Amino acid sequence: MSARILAIVMSALLALYIAFVAQRAVLLLMSGEPVGIAMGAALLVLPLVGAWALWRELSFGANAARLGRRLESESDLPDEEIDVRPSGRPDRAEADALFPRYREAVEAAPKDWRAWFRLGLAYDGAGDRRRARQAVRTAIALERAARGA
Incomplete structure (x- = not known):
């Protein structure tokens, strides 16, 4: 808040x-x-x-x-938790291990806004804000297109 x-x-x-x-x-x-x-x-x-x-x-x-x-x-948010270092930054190796799962989901369903949003959350959890925002922007555009169709 x-x-x-x-x-x-x-x-x-x-x-x-x-x-x-x-x-x-x-x-x-x-x-x-x-x-x-x-x-x-x-x-x-x-x-x-x-x-x-x-x-x-x-x-x-x-x-x-x-x-x-x-x-x-929809109870469809990722449920993995990434360990963080004392500095508050995520453990990079642990975060990198999660990416293939979410990247494969996007590759399997490139028009699914849910997959893109989850990928954005994975990027955000790993501290890659630029890619996280781009993935979430893609999710927003896809959801808006699906809503309008």
Whole structure:
């Protein structure tokens, strides 16, 4: 729950920052000075990019949580636990031993969002956040396509 609260607080702070930057951009655009207008136009791009990035991350988190709850309700979440070192990092050899099972499940059913989500959880458990996010994004897209079909 603390991660969710932290995400909400950080999102609110980013939204506030975006609002302040957008306000400054508008003020510069209304200055009437060519340099002010140019700076205002350039500054207006930052809030747009920031708002897009914020939306994308919040949407990813909400969709990933929804799929996780769905798998949990189906009692289909992985049940393996990986030992962690005193530093909190997972035991790499143990995590690597789990990957073939989940990778084979994805290879056997590449259109199954559940297999992709479980692979993402395996990557996350091993500390490979980049691949975990990509696998979960694939799961979200496949589940969305299945829901729409």
